[in-house]
Structure formats: structure tokens, C-alpha cells
Amino acid sequence: MFELIAPTTRLHAAWLEAHEEWGPGQHEDGFGLGPSDDVDSPDGFADWVAMLAAQSGPEARETGRGCTYRWIVERDLVHGGIAFRHGPNDFVLQYGHIGYGIRPSSRRRGLATWALTRMLDEARALGLDQVLLVCEAANIASARTIEHSGGTFDALGDTEHGAVRRYSIKL
Secondary structure, X not given: OEEEEOOOHHHHXXXXXXXXXXXXXXXXXXXXXXXXXXOOOHHHHHHHHHHHHHHHOHHHHHHOOOEEEEEEEEOOEEEEEEEEEOXXXXXXXXXXXEEEEEOHHHOOOOHHHHHHHHHHXXXXXXOXXXXXXXXXXXXXXXXXXXXXXXXXXXXXXXXXXXXXXXXXXXX
């Protein structure tokens, strides 16, 4: 049975296994991982998890600058991550309210759609009436996930990382 859980140091080894499966330079949306984050050492991983928790906290939510991170897990296997960015800030306007990533060996099982549905419930609970989602223009699987979840195609656009599709989902 799949669960969405808050990031935890208990799954350090399992998270590293998922991270390694993506390989160097691969895109891992939903984890909130920055280029300078130390996730290999136990102390660095604990610091990173604490930073994610702080971004998900009530103070961050109240400012509209927070981000709720969840990992998609089954028992002690990390399948992916999903992030819900709370506010209407520049990052959200460029990359969307919700970003997700599923490790390659776990794809094509409906996990992204399952996780996205649950994060849309969280967006409703915060009072949002619409969310923006953005995916790479060539990522047909992600576009289908968004459309399956009620996404309406708005436009093609560009980011510093390339061409993107922009969608909105009315809640």
C-alpha cells in the first residue's frame, strides 16, 4: 500500500537508492533537492530533512512561501516525491504549484496521478481555487498525468530549462 509521508531520516538508505537510480544530472522534481545539499552523510541528510520540514511548517504556510514535501513510499521503498508550493510567488509562476518525480523503475504504475490527487486535496484545504502545473514540453507522461487529474492546457512557455507546457486545475 502506497503512502505519502513527510521526509524522514529513517528512510535515508532508501532515499539514496532512489536518488542513485535517477543517476547524475537527472531531474528529481518533488524532493526539494538543491545542488549544494549534502544528502550522502547522515548529518547532512538530517539537516536537509529538517530544512524541508521547516518549509512545510505553519509559519511558512502563513507567509505563502512555504512548500509541503511528501515522499511516495511503499513499506520502506521510496518511489518518488511530490512538492506543493503554497504561494503565488515568482517560482510558482514559473514552475507551478506542484512538482513531482517518480524513480524510473516505479513509473507507469499510476503513482504520479495518485500522489497528485492527494496534493490537490491539500491545496483545497488551504483554500486555493486553482493551481498551476508546469511540465517539460517533451514530457508526454507528465502532461497525461496532469490532464488525467483535471488539468486544462493553458499555453506553451519557456523557462531557463527549456520549453514547458502550462496547465491549470480548478479545485
